[in-house]
Amino acid sequence: xxxxxxxxxxxxxxxxxxxxxxxxxxxxxxxxxxxxxxxxxxxxxxxxxxxxxxxxxxxxxxxxxxxxxxxxxxxxxxxxxxxxxxxxxxxxxxxxxxxxxxxxxxxxxxxxxxxxxxxxxxxxxxxxxxxxxxxxxxxxxxxxxxxxxxxxxxxxxxxxxxxxxxxxxxxxxxxxxxxxxxxxxxxxxxxxxxxxxxxxxxxxxxxxxxxxxxxxxxxxxxxxxxxxxxxxxxxxxxxxxxxxxxxxxxxxxxxxxxxxxxxxxxxxxxxxxxxxxxxxxxxxxxxxxxxxxxxxxxxxxxxxxxxxxxxxxxxxxxxxxx
Amino acid sequence: xxxxxxxxxxxxxxxxxxxxxxxxxxxxxxxxxxxxxxxxxxxxxxxxxxxxxxxxxxxxxxxxxxxxxxxxxxxxxxxxxxxxxxxxxxxxxxxxxxxxxxxxxxxxxxxxxxxxxxxxxxxxxxxxxxxxxxxxxxxxxxxxxxxxxxxxxxxxxxxxxxxxxxxxxxxxxxxxxxxxxxxxxxxxxxxxxxxxxxxxxxxxxxxxxxx
Numbered sequence: 001x002x003x004x005x006x007x008x009x010x011x012x013x014x015x016x017x018x019x020x021x022x023x024x025x026x027x028x029x030x031x032x033x034x035x036x037x038x039x040x041x042x043x044x045x046x047x048x049x050x051x052x053x054x055x056x057x058x059x060x061x062x063x064x065x066x067x068x069x070x071x072x073x074x075x076x077x078x079x080x081x082x083x084x085x086x087x088x089x090x091x092x093x094x095x096x097x098x099x100x101x102x103x104x105x106x107x108x109x110x111x112x113x114x115x116x117x118x119x120x121x122x123x124x125x126x127x128x129x130x131x132x133x134x135x136x137x138x139x140x141x142x143x144x145x146x147x148x149x150x151x152x153x154x155x156x157x158x159x160x161x162x163x164x165x166x167x168x169x170x171x172x173x174x175x176x177x178x179x180x181x182x183x184x185x186x187x188x189x190x191x192x193x194x195x196x197x198x199x200x201x202x203x204x205x206x207x208x209x210x211x212x213x214x215x216x217x218x219x220x221x222x223x224x225x226x227x228x229x230x231x232x233x234x235x236x237x238x239x240x241x242x243x244x245x246x247x248x249x250x251x252x253x254x255x256x257x258x259x260x261x262x263x264x265x266x267x268x269x270x271x272x273x274x275x276x277x278x279x280x281x282x283x284x285x286x287x288x289x290x291x292x293x294x295x296x297x298x299x300x301x302x303x304x305x306x307x308x309x310x311x312x313x314x315x316x317x318x319x320x321x322x
Numbered sequence: 323x324x325x326x327x328x329x330x331x332x333x334x335x336x337x338x339x340x341x342x343x344x345x346x347x348x349x350x351x352x353x354x355x356x357x358x359x360x361x362x363x364x365x366x367x368x369x370x371x372x373x374x375x376x377x378x379x380x381x382x383x384x385x386x387x388x389x390x391x392x393x394x395x396x397x398x399x400x401x402x403x404x405x406x407x408x409x410x411x412x413x414x415x416x417x418x419x420x421x422x423x424x425x426x427x428x429x430x431x432x433x434x435x436x437x438x439x440x441x442x443x444x445x446x447x448x449x450x451x452x453x454x455x456x457x458x459x460x461x462x463x464x465x466x467x468x469x470x471x472x473x474x475x476x477x478x479x480x481x482x483x484x485x486x487x488x489x490x491x492x493x494x495x496x497x498x499x500x501x502x503x504x505x506x507x508x509x510x511x512x513x514x515x516x517x518x519x520x521x522x523x524x525x526x527x528x529x530x531x532x533x
Contacts, residue, residue, distance in 0.1 A: 050443055074445040081444075088440035092459055092533065102444035104454065148440075155444065 001026055002159065002191070007046060007056035009039075016042050017053065018215040024208070026158075029185050029192045031206030031223065033199070039215040040195045044163050047193070048080040049073045061158065078106065081152030085164035087144040089136040089151075096132050099123060099150045106155065122150040126180060142173035149180065159191045160184065166201055174198070178205050199238070203227065203287050211237055224287040228294050229255050229317065245280050245321065246298045252307065255317040256293040265314050266295070273310055275303045296321065326493060327509055333407045334489040334517075337479045341414035342472050348415070349422030352378065356427040357456065362435065364448045381420035386478050389417050390485055410487030414478055418471055425467030429460040462533035469525030473518050490514055 002024040009017040016039045024030045034040040045051035047058055049065050058065040063076055089098050099119050100110040109115055123132055126146035136144055145165060152160055162181065166174040182205050185192050194201060202209050202223050209226060211219040211234055218233040219226055226234050245251045254265070270277070277299040284293040299307050304320075311318045356374055359367040384392075390413040394404045397412040433456050441455045480491020490510050498507030 048443055050439060074447075077443060077445040082440070084436055084440060086434075086436050088434065088436040090437055090455065090459055092461070101441070101454070102446075105441070105444050105446040105450050151440075151444075161443075 031202040031209035034212035081157035345418030352423040353426030405486040410482035429463035
């Protein structure tokens with residue numbers, strides 16, 4: 001478990017992290033989302049000791065991330081692999097040597113049969129078995145990130161930190177890389193922390209997400225809940241408003257979770273209650289493999305109670321919009 | 323004419339070879355210190371960086387012909403004499419050290435900071451980052467710098483004739499220019515052109531191969 005308690009950091013007069021407290025469970029894929037400048041990358045760097053923090057505590061599986069003892073910090077860094085937006089591969093090394101590099105930092109042999117088996121195994125895991133001696137400049141962006149992922153896994157980390165790892169990739173490649181991360185999470189049991197500004201990333205793989213704005217966590221929870229039924233802060237953050245709703249009548253927003261989204265509630269309600277309403281706005285979204293949605297309907301003032309009662313009985317989450 | 327020119331060619335190669343070798347070795351050290359102490363280095367230290375930077379700049383400011391003369395006492399101390407081919411290696415080297423220090427510093431500092439950060443994230447020590455990342459990634463750029471250095475040293479070595487250094491450039495001036503023997507001038511110029519071409523071709527080949 002990774003535990004952050006009231007972590008604060010300033011760059012001069014600028015306060016980048018204003019007391020961040022989050023807990024990341026083992027084997028979780030945890031998203032940290034925020035616009036650029038929100039402090040999310042700094043937060044990630046604090047977790048693996050690339051950057052120091054001014055106050056608060058960060059512990060990784062019980063061990064504090066502290067800058068007092070450089071050796072202890074190195075040992076902790078060994079447990080955390082990291083991948084980056086710009087891949088950060090060494091241009092003059094081929095795929096094999098790039099993946100092997102962290103082992104060299106730890107004085108491990110990289111040409112022994114066991115080492116070779118491990119390194120080749122990782123390169124195959126990320127799907128680059130045929131590119132083992134290619135140089136980074138011969139690879140596409142997605143392939144470079146795959147090499148970086150293999151490199152991040154070579155020291156057998158417990159945690160994988162991803163700093164905007166898909167921001168430089170196009171949507172199709174992004175999905176492939178995310179699928180790979182998910183596979184690593186499931187098969188190897190590695191905790192993954194994903195820092196991103198892309199909502200799709202969070203929706204596709206994160207089990208838990210923290211929204212960061214101006215160095216503070218403004219919301220934390222399951223992405224399906226936060227995106228589908230956002231709080232005011234999250235709504236402002238997502239900058240999507242259910243605009244252009246009719247001024248007449250009552251606007252009711254319905255929320256569909258995984259189980260209820262298959263249910264033909266709307267048409268059943270129209271038939272059973274014999275009321276008319278218009279559908280003003282709707283959205284369906286994929287979260288990992290589930291579908292969640294929300295819908296705004298406009299009903300006449302006189303039908304409001306009937307409709308609300310029906311929705312309650314149908315166990316649909318709803319709220320009246322002002 | 324030919325024995326003179328052959329001898330001069332050997333002298334040029336001798337001077338350029340040794341001054342290149344020595345200045346690369348000796349220039350490497352300040353380059354590393356500059357890289358480490360630079361504002362974006364692993365151990366930023368404004369004082370050390372500024373002082374060393376100033377020294378490098380001062381030495382680079384001297385026109386070679388003047389440096390050649392003012393370091394005569396130093397040359398005498400090292401080689402035992404101030405005149406001759408071997409003696410001229412000293413001023414050539416002294417002028418090349420700050421040049422190569424600057425070139426190497428620039429090459430090293432062009433290393434992608436992201437790559438350095440990646441190395442740090444895997445727990446690399448400063449020493450490992452220096453050798454396995456900075457230097458390793460910069461070798462092609464540093465090689466380019468050495469090629470430029472060799473070419474300018476071929477030019478400078480012509481001036482070394484002033485202190486009896488000999489060499490192709492010296493023959494061109496003494497025989498070709500001062501004694502109006504145009505054929506010397508032409509042959510010497512051709513030799514220098516071939517030299518520079520060969521070095522540049524070798525440099526391009528190695529750069530491609532290494533990067």
